[in-house]
Amino acid sequence: MHLSKFCDYALRSLMYLGARPGSVTVADEIAKAFGVSSNHIVKSLQGLTRAGHVQSVSGRGGGYVLDRPPSSIRVGDVVKQLEPNLHMAECFSQEKNTCPLTPGCGLESALSHACQTFIETLNQYTLEDLIASQTEKLLAIGEKP
Numbered sequence: 001m002h003l004s005k006f007c008d009y010a011l012r013s014l015m016y017l018g019a020r021p022g023s024v025t026v027a028d029e030i031a032k033a034f035g036v037s038s039n040h041i042v043k044s045l046q047g048l049t050r051a052g053h054v055q056s057v058s059g060r061g062g063g064y065v066l067d068r069p070p071s072s073i074r075v076g077d078v079v080k081q082l083e084p085n086l087h088m089a090e091c092f093s094q095e096k097n098t099c100p101l102t103p104g105c106g107l108e109s110a111l112s113h114a115c116q117t118f119i120e121t122l123n124q125y126t127l128e129d130l131i132a133s134q135t136e137k138l139l140a141i142g143e144k145p
Contacts, residue, residue, distance in 0.1 A: 007083045009036060010044035014053060014078065018070040018131045026063040033141045051081045070131060076123030086115055
């Protein structure tokens with residue numbers, strides 16, 4: 001299983017915002033802290049906004065802020081909502097499947113079960129769990145020594 005950069009940056013952004021509860025943060029600050037493109041962070045933040053995890057604040061002093069408590073954001077739910085490639089094989093897509101083994105093959109079932117277990121395992125963790133022991137590091141990231 002490999003997470004897309006989109007999903008990876010979304011999780012990083014959630015952690016960054018989670019370490020700053022109630023603070024409105026601009027995308028450029030997050031991008032600079034992680035040394036990645038601002039465009040990638042903006043896209044991830046937009047995905048998090050659509051999923052209801054982050055609120056976009058418009059106008060002067062605008063940016064992004066967590067829309068829910070970190071304890072209510074389950075990591076597996078975020079990955080399931082934002083990861084565009086949870087379809088691990090061609091047989092997961094009825095429209096694109098050309099595999100002649102599909103009618104009698106058990107691979108789709110096995111991979112589906114593995115994916116479901118992956119999400120269930122991630123759902124054992126909340127955003128709060130991810131940031132609890134890392135808050136100081138997350139606050140210091142991007143700061144000059």
